[in-house]
Amino acid sequence: MPTRHVINASVSPKGSLETLSQREVHQLSAAGSGSVYELFRQCALAILNTGARIDNAKTILDAYRDFEVRIHQQDRGVRLELLNAPADAFVDGEMIASTREMLFSALRDIVYTANELDNQRIDLSTSQGITDYVFHLLRNARTLRPGVEPKIVVCWGGHSISTEEYKYTKRVGHELGLRSLDVCTGCGPGVMKGPMKGATIGHAKQRMHGGRYLGLTEPGIIAAEAPNPIVNELVILPDIEKRLEAFVRVGHGIIIFPGGVGTAEEFLYLLGILMHPDNQGLPFPVVLTGPKSATPYLQQLHEFVGATLGEAAQRRYQIIINDPAEVARLMAQGLKEVKQFRRERNDAFHFNWLLKIDEGFQRPFDPTHDNMAGLKLSRALPPHELAANLRRAFSGIVAGNVKEKGVRLIEQHGPYEIHGDSAVMGPLDELLQAFVQQHRMKLPGGAAYAPCYRVATAAMA
Known part of the structure; x- marks a missing residue:
C-alpha cells in the first residue's frame, strides 16, 4: 500500500x-x-x-x-x-x-434501502416483491425514464484485463456512442470503464448531449471495483442478486467482454434467466466479444456452456471476434426488435417487466463453506436451475477473491470445497484452471493467485 x-x-x-x-x-x-x-x-x-x-x-x-x-x-x-x-x-x-x-x-x-426494509412496505418474501423493490430503488435514483426508446447497452467483463482487451472495449464503446447508444456497467475499472470512455468520444462526435453512463454496484464489491470517474449515474443495490436483476431490467441488450469468475457469474445468471420456459421468444440481444487474442477465452467459455447447459443455451448469444463495428450494429438491430416487442405487448421501455426471473436467482446467496459445499451441480437438474447453482458457485469464488467477508472466511477456514457430478465438475475445473493460467484470477500488484476453492468431483449422477 x-x-x-x-x-x-x-x-x-x-x-x-x-x-x-x-x-x-x-x-x-x-x-x-x-x-x-x-x-x-x-x-x-x-x-x-x-x-x-x-x-x-x-x-x-x-x-x-x-x-x-x-x-x-x-x-x-x-x-x-x-x-x-x-x-x-x-x-x-x-x-x-x-x-x-x-x-x-x-x-x-443506503438511506432508501434502510427505510424500505424497516417500513416493510414491500414484501421481500416474494419474487414479485423483490422485483418491485428493485423498481422502486431505481426509480428513487431517477434511473428510470419513461418514454425514452430502448438504448441502454449493458457491458460486462473483467476489472483486471490486458491492455489490448481494454483498448478493444473502448473501440466497442466508441461504436456504440456513434449510434447514440448509452452504456451501463458495474461502474469499476477495466471493462466497466473502457466502453464508457469510448462512448463519450462517440457521443461527442455526434454532438449528443446527455449521454448516460450508468454504474450499478453493491456494497460487498464496491471497494474492489471502486466507481470510475466517467460514471454519471451511480446506483448501489443492497446485494449482488438485486444488482444483477437491475442490469437485466433496465438494460436492453448485453455485451460480454473477457473477464474472470465475476464475468462467468454474470453470464450464467443471464443464461439461466433467458432459458426459463416463460422467456422463450423474448428478444434480448447478447454478444460475446473480444480482440483476436481473446479467442481462446471466448471459445472455452462457449464450450463450458455447451458441456454443462447444452446447445439451447449456446443459441441465446452470438460470438464476434475483433469487430467492434459489427458488435454495435448487431446490438442496434437487436434493440429495434426489443422496442417492437415491448410496444406490441405494452411493456415499459424503461423496465423489463415481462422478463421472468425465478426466486432462485433473486435470493441472496451467502457463500459460507457449508453453502458452497452444499450446492447441487448436476446435469440431472433443469438447465436454468443448474445455471443458477453454477452462478452461486462463481459468486462464492468472487467473494473469496475480493469481498471482505469472503476473504476473511478463507483466511479462517481455508478454501471452499465445490462438489458435483463429473459431467459438470470436469468442465468447471478446466475453466477455472484456464482463468488462473490466463491470469484472470490475479489481482494487480498482488502475489501469485492462491485459489480460494477446491473442486471435488463426485460420481456421475
Whole structure:
C-alpha cells in the first residue's frame, strides 16, 4: 500500500439529495444504527478511492481504519464531515465533482434501502416483491425514464484485463456512442470503464448531449471495483442478486467482454434467466466479444456452456471476434426488435417487466463453506436451475477473491470445497484452471493467485 495522504473536509450535495429527517441522520450516525453507518462508511471510502489501483476491499478498509464520516442535518440540507479521507479525491482542497455526486448517490441509496426494509412496505418474501423493490430503488435514483426508446447497452467483463482487451472495449464503446447508444456497467475499472470512455468520444462526435453512463454496484464489491470517474449515474443495490436483476431490467441488450469468475457469474445468471420456459421468444440481444487474442477465452467459455447447459443455451448469444463495428450494429438491430416487442405487448421501455426471473436467482446467496459445499451441480437438474447453482458457485469464488467477508472466511477456514457430478465438475475445473493460467484470477500488484476453492468431483449422477 503506498504512503497515505489524507484530508479533513466538509461537503454538501449539489441538488442531488433531498433533506434527510432526524431519524435518517440518526440511522447513519455511529451512535445510531451502527450497521447502517458502517455500510455507508465502507461505500464512501471506496468512492473516495476512485482511481486507486487496489482491488481488495480488506486492504482498503485496513489502510483507512481511522476514516470517519459524520452526517449533519442543517436547515439547507445535509452536510458530510469527512475525517482522514483519501486526499486523491480532492483538488486544491475541493472534492472532485464526480466523486461528490457519487458520494451522495451512495447516501441516497443506503438511506432508501434502510427505510424500505424497516417500513416493510414491500414484501421481500416474494419474487414479485423483490422485483418491485428493485423498481422502486431505481426509480428513487431517477434511473428510470419513461418514454425514452430502448438504448441502454449493458457491458460486462473483467476489472483486471490486458491492455489490448481494454483498448478493444473502448473501440466497442466508441461504436456504440456513434449510434447514440448509452452504456451501463458495474461502474469499476477495466471493462466497466473502457466502453464508457469510448462512448463519450462517440457521443461527442455526434454532438449528443446527455449521454448516460450508468454504474450499478453493491456494497460487498464496491471497494474492489471502486466507481470510475466517467460514471454519471451511480446506483448501489443492497446485494449482488438485486444488482444483477437491475442490469437485466433496465438494460436492453448485453455485451460480454473477457473477464474472470465475476464475468462467468454474470453470464450464467443471464443464461439461466433467458432459458426459463416463460422467456422463450423474448428478444434480448447478447454478444460475446473480444480482440483476436481473446479467442481462446471466448471459445472455452462457449464450450463450458455447451458441456454443462447444452446447445439451447449456446443459441441465446452470438460470438464476434475483433469487430467492434459489427458488435454495435448487431446490438442496434437487436434493440429495434426489443422496442417492437415491448410496444406490441405494452411493456415499459424503461423496465423489463415481462422478463421472468425465478426466486432462485433473486435470493441472496451467502457463500459460507457449508453453502458452497452444499450446492447441487448436476446435469440431472433443469438447465436454468443448474445455471443458477453454477452462478452461486462463481459468486462464492468472487467473494473469496475480493469481498471482505469472503476473504476473511478463507483466511479462517481455508478454501471452499465445490462438489458435483463429473459431467459438470470436469468442465468447471478446466475453466477455472484456464482463468488462473490466463491470469484472470490475479489481482494487480498482488502475489501469485492462491485459489480460494477446491473442486471435488463426485460420481456421475
